[in-house]
Amino acid sequence: EAQVTQNPRYLITVTGKKLTVTCSQNMNHEYMSWYRQDPGLGLRQIYYSMNVEVTDKGDVPEGYKVSRKEKRNFPLILESPSPNQTSLYFCASSPGTGETQYFGPGTRLLVL
Amino acid sequence: AQSVTQLDSQVPVFEEAPVELRCNYSSSVSVYLFWYVQYPNQGLQLLLKYLSGSTLVKGINGFEAEFNKSQTSFHLRKPSVHISDTAEYFCAVSEGDYKLSFGAGTTVTVRA
Numbered sequence: 646e647a648q649v650t651q652n653p654r655y656l657i658t659v660t661g662k663k664l665t666v667t668c669s670q671n672m673n674h675e676y677m678s679w680y681r682q683d684p685g686l687g688l689r690q691i692y693y694s695m696n697v698e699v700t701d702k703g704d705v706p707e708g709y710k711v712s713r714k715e716k717r718n719f720p721l722i723l724e725s726p727s728p729n730q731t732s733l734y735f736c737a738s739s740p741g742t743g744e745t746q747y748f749g750p751g752t753r754l755l756v757l
Numbered sequence: 758a759q760s761v762t763q764l765d766s767q768v769p770v771f772e773e774a775p776v777e778l779r780c781n782y783s784s785s786v787s788v789y790l791f792w793y794v795q796y797p798n799q800g801l802q803l804l805l806k807y808l809s810g811s812t813l814v815k816g817i818n819g820f821e822a823e824f825n826k827s828q829t830s831f832h833l834r835k836p837s838v839h840i841s842d843t844a845e846y847f848c849a850v851s852e853g854d855y856k857l858s859f860g861a862g863t864t865v866t867v868r869a
Contacts, residue, residue, distance in 0.1 A: 649800075676855060685766070687847055688801075688859040695855055703856060735800060742853055743789045743808050748800035 647672045649749035651736050657755045658726055666721045666752050668736030676739045677719040678703070678746070679711065681732040688735065694719055726756045759784040759850045763860035770838055771868055778833040778863045780848030790831040791849040791857075792822055801847065807831065818842070843867045 649670045658664055670677065678693035680703075690703030694713040708730055710722040719738075723730060733753050737746040764779040782788065789808050793801040805816025812824040822833045831848060848860040 678855070678857070680859075685861055687761075687763075687861040688849075690857060693855050701855070704858070737801075742851065742855060743806075745803045745806065746801075746857065748793075748802070750800050 647747070649736055649738055649747050651734075651749040651752050653752060654750065655753050657757065659757050660727055661725050664723050664726060664754075666723075666734060666736075666754070668719045668721065668749060669717050670719075670736075670738040670747070671717065672738060672740075672747065673716065674738035674740050674747075675716070676741055676744075677713065678737045679709070679719070679721045680735045680737065681705065681730075682735060682751075683732050691721070691734075726754075728756050730754065731756045759788060759852050759856075759858050761848050761850050761858050761860035763848055763863050765863050766861065767864045767866070769866045769868065772840055773837050775834065775836050776838050776842075776865060778846050778848075778865070780831045780833065780860060782829050782831065782848075782850045784829075784850060784852055786852050789851040789853060790822075790824060791851070792816065792820070792831070792833050793847045793849060793859075795845045795847065795862075797844070804833070804846070838865070838867050840867050840869065 679691040680688040689705045692711040694700045736749040739746045762781045770776045791806045792804040795801045807824045815821045845862045851857045
């Protein structure tokens with residue numbers, strides 16, 4: 646089944662404790678992206694990747710890092726999480742620009 | 758840079774009544790336009806998209822949208838809603854690169 650998977654689905658952590666949210670897709674898509682969803686703000690793009698080893702900042706990259714060492718994986722790294730990063734995070738992939746983005750199920754993060 | 762405004766944050770509607778969700782965008786170049794739906798506790802899935810050609814776009818589940826370049830709008834419509842259409846709907850725009858901007862979302866609540 647074609648899908649985007651994220652782990653973990655739920656995470657509670659404390660300020661400053663490094664964490665990684667994994668994202669994997671099995672559709673051989675070149676493009677992957679991370680979004681955060683906050684009430685009243687919709688989805689905002691954090692980082693995106695056009696291909697292996699090619700990444701760029703979205704609208705809200707501060708406090709986040711990403712890497713794309715393999716085509717199928719695009720982990721999101723929070724090196725020193727803060728409470729304002731409490732949010733619902735979505736990973737997405739697509740074959741290219743103008744194409745449908747396929748979203749993962751989301752990761753709900755709470756930073757205390 | 759592009760931006761998206763969804764004019765209604767909440768739309769209550771009775772079952773079998775029509776619904777229209779309004780979306781306006783701003784951009785200085787040609788755009789791709791999308792509508793995504795998010796059912797409770799799920800990720801987003803594509804309803805429909807406009808890339809070029811006919812300005813009336815038909816999507817899944819009986820939804821359609823009309824692209825109006827002069828008014829920079831991309832309103833979503835359904836002639837008769839069902840209880841199962843209760844969800845949050847997001848309009849999104851891309852300028853053909855890898856950045857995708859979402860509106861704040863419209864919550865549709867369908868009542869019997």
